[in-house]
Amino acid sequence: AQSVSQHNHHVILSEAASLELGCNYSYGGTVNLFWYVQYPGQHLQLLLKYFSGDPLVKGIKGFEAEFIKSKFSFNLRKPSVQWSDTAEYFCAVNTGGFKTIFGAGTRLFVKA
Amino acid sequence: DADVTQTPRNRITKTGKRIMLECSQTKGHDRMYWYRQDPGLGLRLIYYSFDVKDINKGEISDGYSVSRQAQAKFSLSLESAIPNQTALYFCATSEPGTSRGKEQFFGPGTRLTVL
Numbered sequence: 186a187q188s189v190s191q192h193n194h195h196v197i198l199s200e201a202a203s204l205e206l207g208c209n210y211s212y213g214g215t216v217n218l219f220w221y222v223q224y225p226g227q228h229l230q231l232l233l234k235y236f237s238g239d240p241l242v243k244g245i246k247g248f249e250a251e252f253i254k255s256k257f258s259f260n261l262r263k264p265s266v267q268w269s270d271t272a273e274y275f276c277a278v279n280t281g282g283f284k285t286i287f288g289a290g291t292r293l294f295v296k297a
Numbered sequence: 298d299a300d301v302t303q304t305p306r307n308r309i310t311k312t313g314k315r316i317m318l319e320c321s322q323t324k325g326h327d328r329m330y331w332y333r334q335d336p337g338l339g340l341r342l343i344y345y346s347f348d349v350k351d352i353n354k355g356e357i358s359d360g361y362s363v364s365r366q367a368q369a370k371f372s373l374s375l376e377s378a379i380p381n382q383t384a385l386y387f388c389a390t391s392e393p394g395t396s397r398g399k400e401q402f403f404g405p406g407t408r409l410t411v412l
Contacts, residue, residue, distance in 0.1 A: 189339075191339075194337065219400070221403075227405070228301075228387070228403040228404055228405045228406060229340075229387065229389075229401075229403040230403070231400045231401075234400060275339060275340065279399075284342060284345070284355070285342075285401065287332075287339040287340040287341075288339050289337055289338055289339040290337075290339050
């Protein structure tokens with residue numbers, strides 16, 4: 186069955202630290218990939234997405250993600266986190282059709 | 298005004314009660330979805346609808362039903378609520394056409410507690 190795995194359930198960082206959140210999926214065909222963010226008390230919103238082309242995609246608020254097809258990965262990165270990045274981050278994969286599969290989420294807490 | 302709204306935002310109910318969660322959108326999207334979010338499990342799809350006449354079960358539809366009253370409205374019902382349906386429920390929409398690559402737009406969520 187298709188699945189999305191996020192390796193870290195909880196991450197605690199200090200401000201200015203670098204961030205990398207792992208995401209792996211299980212599907213051998215063409216995929217579209219997303220990272221969503223849920224700030225405390227808010228609804229999910231799109232951070233970035235990959236359809237095709239350059240495997241390094243840039244999103245809002247300084248986030249980027251790299252699609253590595255050979256590793257079935259789509260890791261999220263940010264060079265220097267801020268306290269305001271405290272949120273839950275969800276990786277999601279669409280393999281065609283109308284169903285998008287979400288990972289379990291990673292809760293990030295950034296210490297000021 | 299928010300593009301995707303959900304009512305109520307919070308609800309506490311008792312086992313066996315019938316509950317309806319409502320979702321409205323002003324984005325003009327054909328596709329609408331209901332998810333539940335549980336800690337450590339992420340979002341799981343309950344039902345989705347391509348248009349008013351097309352409704353499909355998701356991965357965890359047991360114990361739930363839906364109604365697509367109009368393009369803009371998609372309601373989720375728990376006919377007889379049970380405690381393990383305590384969760385955060387999200388409605389989402391996406392653009393028409395093929396869904397591959399389409400961003401979903403989420404409502405603010407409804408926190409449901411079943412005692």
